[in-house]
Amino acid sequence: MKIRTFLLTALILLGGLICQAQYQAKDLEKLIKQFNEVTSNSDKAAILYKIGLWYEHDKGYEKEIQYLEQAYQLERKTGNETGQINTLQHMVYAYKQTGLYPDAIDHSEDLLKLQQKQNNQTAYNNTLKDISMLHKLNHDYASAIKIDRQLVTIYKKNDDQKSLVKTYADLGFLNLELDNASQALKEYDKAQKINQNIAGQGNLQGDLLINMGFIFGRELKIQDKAKEYYQKALALKQQTNDYGAQAMLHNEIGQIDYKSGRKREAQQNAQKAIALAKAHPGDQKYNTLAKSYQLLADLHAKDNDHKTSAQYYAQYLEVQNVLDSLENERLLKQQKQLRKVQAENKKTRSRLFAKERRRSRMQDQLLKQENELKALKIKEKEADIIRKQQQLQQEQLKTAELEKDKIVQLLALAEQKQKTAEQSALAEKQRMLAEKQKLENEKKQEELERAKQEKIAIEKEKELQKTKLDAAQKAQKLKEQELEHVKERNQLRDYLFVLFAVVVVLVLMGLISTVRSRKKLQVKNNLLNEANNEINEQKEEILVQNEELNTRNQQIEMERVKSDNLLLNILPFETAQELKDKGSATPQRYGQVSVLFTDFKGFTKLAEELAPEDVITELNHCFTAFDDICKKHNIEKIKTIGDAYMAAGGVPVANTSNPIDAINAGLEMQAFMAKWKADKLAKNLPVWELRLGIHTGEIVAGVVGKNKFAYDIWGDTVNLASRMESSGEPGMVNISGDTYELVKDHFKTEYRGKIKAKNKGEVDMYFVKGVV
Incomplete structure (x- = not known):
């Protein structure tokens, strides 16, 4: 029954988590949809800011930086200072979470300028304290000291005594980290002198005196001064219930007395330390007990009281066993906690990867729909052009049909006129040739033959109009027929000449008929020439229209080439081709990719000095x-974030040479920056320097975004490459141990040792010195 209840509860909680994740994903989809609908920069900036906060809640800090950076740029364009301040505050938080402390510092300095412009002193002071903390996290203690000096000036002006005490104490800590013990002592002394005049600060005063005692005793080796400050601190701590601090101070004083030969005082302080430590409820008492028992054992051994010394030494060993046991328990708890964190991280990564896949599928669907709409618009334009071409061709065909009908009508009219003329000529022949019926019959036969030939010619002319291209040949045939007719007429003339006296009237009529036939043929030829001229003009118009269509097609092709070039400028060729062919791009996993990060040191300072x-x-x-x-070294540029530059080798086309290619590119970048720096210094102009880091490993690459395509890469390899950059030195190429194993036979390197990286523990790092 209990198991069933437990399983039911687990299912309810799991369902709630799934519903919450789906609800959050819907929130993101809603924000992206709103962003695509708005047009003003202020509205876009507000939505990008909300998307960034969504990723901050989801712990997707790199995505948060990407969206907040866009929002910040839009807020700057619109002049919204409040929006800029809110956006910068979250950007600083995101950079801090990802371990990019230099970027967090740069954006904090931008935040300072805005807060100073708005005369918001409280916010300005808090931001200065945050910058000091960021410098400490980045182990840049000298820069942290400079910021604390500014805070001291501000607190003195405002007479803020408590803040002055904390800042001087922080300066003491920072100078001690820089091994400047004497300066650290001065800072702690300033803090305690101010603090002693503030009521209710006795416990803090004791801590400050303890720190000064540590510096005198452990750093400067001035034991009497150390004891003096320990005694002052003890007097203050005895007014509180801090028995642990009292026990520790008695033990420290006893150690000093033992070294100075004051055995009795040392023994008394050790016994007091033991008594106070036993009264302390925490585990910290065991450290003091162990040191005190060991001190008593050493004191009695020096007095040759070996029995008592052995008793104290046995108690020391007993306490030391307890300390070892506590240490083992602490280590076990840490290991257990570490395994728990690793398991939670694994679950979180799985959950985030599932969310990312859902978002990716959603974005792919939106991208596919957008591409389909674009393709549909292009098809509609092409269909419109084809429709216009068809309409133009139909108009041309209609015009040709009309011209054809005109020519047919003209030919029919000519034929009708010809028939009328023939009938008139026949009647005239019957009146004039009544006496010579035989000759008249022959003449009629001749006229019939000519009419037949003329009809054949007309039919040929009609065929000429239909085919258009054979017009010249048909005209030539008509001319040949005319020559044959002339030849026959000459033969007839010779025959009539013999019978001139008998048939002179018939010859005259024949001549008249011949002249009329020539005129008729001339009229037909003129009509044909006019028709041919009109056809040629129509051909020329068609050629002009075809030329215009070709010009339009060329313009369309040029626009398509421009679109392709623009797409290739945003995406790699293979990804762009996949988008064009399929309408979407599938994320790809790559086993070996070398990721390169760069960042400019001194960029913020230079940005302040220049326009x-x-x-x-x-x-x-x-x-x-x-x-x-x-491009020269076959490295794919991924993106720029502010003054940071990110690229990768081995994507989108996998290869095994990417570690060598990336390092060659990094060396050439540093060489370019060295020359650039030399040119600027020669002109007495400000400069910045380049940090560059490279790591090789597994990543996932693909296209994200709806309105603006973006080719990006994800994975732990990217994060570690960023750590290589932030842990590097200006002017050097810093690589990880994994990259070194792949290129150690090709480059000269310098082992830097195991260096701590944010969230990665200690990592082997190498400086590349050159090619082997």
Whole structure:
């Protein structure tokens, strides 16, 4: 029954988590949809800000940075200072969570300028404290000291005594980290002198005196001064219930007395330390007990009281066993907690990957729909062009049909006129040739033959009009027929000449008839020539229209080429081709990819000194050179984030040479920056320097986004490559141990040792010195 209840509860909780994840995913979809619908920059900035906060809640800090960066740029365009401040605050948090402390510092400095402009002193002071903390996290203690100095000036002006105490104490800690013990002592002394005049700060005063005692005793080796400050701290701690601190101080004083030969005082302090430690409820008492028992054992051994010394030493061993047991328990708890965190991280990664896949599928569907709409619009344009072409051809055919009908009508009219003329000529012949019936019959036969030939010619002319291309040949045939007719007429003339005296009237009529026939043929030829001229004009119009269509087709082709080039400028060729062919791009997993990160040190300082246009010009100059270098070494540029540049080798086409290619590209980038720096320094102009890191491993690559395509890569390899950059030095190429194993036979390297990286523990790192 209990098992059933437990399973039911687990299912309910799991269902709630799934519903919550789906609800959150719907929130993101809703925000993306709203972003695509709005047009003003202020509305877009507000929605991008909300999307960034969604990713912050989902712990997708890199995505948060991407969207907040866009929102920040839009807020700057609209001049919304409040929006800029809110966006920068979350960007600083995201950079801090990802371990990109230099970027967090740069954006915090931008935040300072806005807060100073709004005269918001409280927010300004808090941001300065955050910058100091970020410098400490980045182990840049010197820069943290500079910020604390500014805070000291501000707190003195405002007479903020408590904040001055904390800041001076922080300066003491920072100088101690830089092994500057004397300066650390001065800072702690300033803190305690101010703090002693503040009521209710006795416990803090004791802590400050303890720190000064540690510096005198352990750093400066001035034991009397150390004891003096320990005694002052003890007097303050005795006014509180902090028995652990009291026990520790008695033990420290006893150690000093033992070294100074004051055995009795040392023994008394050790016994007091033991008594106070036993009264302390925490596990911290065991450290003091162990040190005190060991001190008593050493004191009695020095007095040759070996029995008592052995008793104390046995108690020391007993306490030390307890400490070892506690240490083992602590280690076991840490291991258990570590396994629990790893399991939770694994579940979180699986859940995030599932969410990312759902988002990716959703974005692929939206992208596919958008591409289908674009393809549909293109098809509609093409169909419109084809429809216009068809209409133009139909109009041309109609015009040709009309011209054809005109020619047929003209031919029919000519035929009708011809028949009328023939009938008139026949009647005249009957009146004039009444006496010579035989000759008249022959003449009629001759006229019939000519009419027949003329009908044949007309039929041929009709065929000429239908075929158009054979018009010249048919005209030539008509001319040949005319020559034959002339020949026959000459033969007839010779025959009539013999019978001139008898048939002179018939000859005259024949001549008249011949002249009329020539005129009729001339009229027909003129009509044919006019028809041919009109046909040629129509052909010329068709050629002009075809030329216009070709011009339009060329313009369409040019626009298509421009679109393809624009797409290739945003996406790799293979990904762009897949988008064109399928309408979507499938995410790909790559087993070996070398990721390259760069970031400019001193960029913020230079940006303050130069005009914004000059900053963009210099940044564009450097990134353009990086683009050329990446193209030369077969490296794919992924994106830029502010003054950071990200590229990868081995994508979108996998290869095994990408570690070598990436390092060659990195060396050439550093060489370019060295030359650029030398040119700037020669002109007495400000400069910045380049940090560059490379790591090789497994990633997932693909296209994200709906309105603006973006080719991006994901995976732990990307995060570790970023750590290589932030842990590097200006002017150097810093690579991980995994990359080193792949290129150690090709490059000269310098082992830097195991260096701590944010969330990665200690990582082997190497500087690349050159090619073997």
